[in-house]
Amino acid sequence: MSAEKPGPTGNGSEPTGLALQRKLSLVDLLDPLTFGDVVESLGALYQVGVRVLDERNRTLADAQGAHGEFCGFIGANPTVRVRCSAQVTRVKEGPLAALPPSQVLGTEGAGELLLHTCLTGLCYVVVPVVWEGDVLGRVVFGPYASDEGGTPVCPEGPDAERVREAWASARHLSQEELARMVTHLSQVLTALLAAGQKSYLTGQLHLEAMVETQRELEHQNSQLLRLNQRLKESDRSKSSFLSTVSHELRTPLASIIGYSEMLAEGLVGGLNPEQMQFVRTIMEKGNTLLKLISSILDMSQIEAGKVRLAFEWVDVREMVESAITSVTPQAQRKGLTLEANLPVGPQPRVVADREKLRQVVVNLLANAVKFTPSLGRIEVRLSEVGTRSELATAGYHIEVEDTGVGIPENQRDRIFQSFYQVDDSPTREYGGAGLGLAIVKSYVEGHGGQVSVRSEVGKGSCFRVVLPKEPPLSGQGPAYIPPPVDTEPERF
Numbered sequence: 001m002s003a004e005k006p007g008p009t010g011n012g013s014e015p016t017g018l019a020l021q022r023k024l025s026l027v028d029l030l031d032p033l034t035f036g037d038v039v040e041s042l043g044a045l046y047q048v049g050v051r052v053l054d055e056r057n058r059t060l061a062d063a064q065g066a067h068g069e070f071c072g073f074i075g076a077n078p079t080v081r082v083r084c085s086a087q088v089t090r091v092k093e094g095p096l097a098a099l100p101p102s103q104v105l106g107t108e109g110a111g112e113l114l115l116h117t118c119l120t121g122l123c124y125v126v127v128p129v130v131w132e133g134d135v136l137g138r139v140v141f142g143p144y145a146s147d148e149g150g151t152p153v154c155p156e157g158p159d160a161e162r163v164r165e166a167w168a169s170a171r172h173l174s175q176e177e178l179a180r181m182v183t184h185l186s187q188v189l190t191a192l193l194a195a196g197q198k199s200y201l202t203g204q205l206h207l208e209a210m211v212e213t214q215r216e217l218e219h220q221n222s223q224l225l226r227l228n229q230r231l232k233e234s235d236r237s238k239s240s241f242l243s244t245v246s247h248e249l250r251t252p253l254a255s256i257i258g259y260s261e262m263l264a265e266g267l268v269g270g271l272n273p274e275q276m277q278f279v280r281t282i283m284e285k286g287n288t289l290l291k292l293i294s295s296i297l298d299m300s301q302i303e304a305g306k307v308r309l310a311f312e313w314v315d316v317r318e319m320v321e322s323a324i325t326s327v328t329p330q331a332q333r334k335g336l337t338l339e340a341n342l343p344v345g346p347q348p349r350v351v352a353d354r355e356k357l358r359q360v361v362v363n364l365l366a367n368a369v370k371f372t373p374s375l376g377r378i379e380v381r382l383s384e385v386g387t388r389s390e391l392a393t394a395g396y397h398i399e400v401e402d403t404g405v406g407i408p409e410n411q412r413d414r415i416f417q418s419f420y421q422v423d424d425s426p427t428r429e430y431g432g433a434g435l436g437l438a439i440v441k442s443y444v445e446g447h448g449g450q451v452s453v454r455s456e457v458g459k460g461s462c463f464r465v466v467l468p469k470e471p472p473l474s475g476q477g478p479a480y481i482p483p484p485v486d487t488e489p490e491r492f
């Protein structure tokens, strides 16, 4: 049965997936339930048995015909039964090319029909199912009694008459009827195979597209992982480079500062005013450089995850006062008013690393001094907060407010990133490396706290640190500050 492949669907694109390269089978192309119904109704319509087998001789559909009575009589003879079933097996399972055609029916639309006359006198017609040049299986019609001749094999004995009667009532088919039936099935099969192929290929191409997308995603994922790994490695190298360089710079710098201090104190003889001025400048610039190097070293330690917090009970007010003292000389030099507003109970204590906490306040105050023009004002406030604070636990707010240049809104999230400065031009007015706030954020968060900023350009800024009385991990001894991740700071 040469089921003809229909012409192109007209969408102009020939699919080229792997699904097209594979030889399809009837099982791939036909829906067993629908096809079973079609064959069933065809068998009922023509009153002939129809069996459809795939290329591995598996039965896909089977409609019984009206030959039962005759075959029953014939089958009662053991010798005939054995030969009969051997013939049936050959017709249904034997290689198509090896089937000895007794007769070939050439019928338009039906291809070649191989007619087999059974030893019982009944006939079978075997029609190969061919799709796109491949033999996908066969259809077996019959058995039936041919109108064109054929005589029954009648056993001798009392049943002979009944066998002749059964033969007479068996389904008789003319060649034309047979050709009509084959053409009928051929047309239905062509339509079903075309529809089945379309939906099979669509399904396969969809599947292949999904598999391809998945493969691409996996590839991109592994590339990202590799890149990430390389970034981490270069980050580690950067931190270790910064740490080594800073350490190596600090030692000679300490000598420069020490010797210029001795010169200024007159330990090696008096200096004239001009010499004194030069020595003081050396000391001042040396100290600025030392602070810068210390910040770089601190940040590289934080990024390497090497900063350890030594928790102890700390008097917050005393710690804030000490930080204020350390920036008072710079504030005075600029003519700034530095006010402390610390109205908390007798012993405001937190569990913290005192030095790290002091550095937090010093960094905020140093920025306030740096970014506030002469005659401006800086206020430091300390207040106790209850469990309804941002942290949902009791603690303290430390606020450093200035009347300085302010920070544009679109920069406020980024100033806590390391090396970020609002003005990063080579001609920028203020010194610094852009590390002070990154260190503040890491230290405060290491204590289980938060830092935030509000600001108005040209009017000033207010940095607020909220600290819990006891950091979550402080009960378990010293803690390491985790390396920073890119998160946006809280604002209020």
Ligand code: ADP
Pocket (backbone or CB within 6 Å): 367, 368, 371, 402, 404, 405, 406, 407, 415, 420, 421, 422, 423, 431, 432, 433, 434, 435, 436, 437, 438, 461
């Ligand atoms: P540095 O001060 O060394 O540049 P920081 O990390 O301390 O680095 O601050 C980052 C940037 O945030 C500063 O360069 C500045 O632009 C801005 N900034 C910080 N504090 C203030 C402030 N009080 N007023 C205005 N701008 C500030």
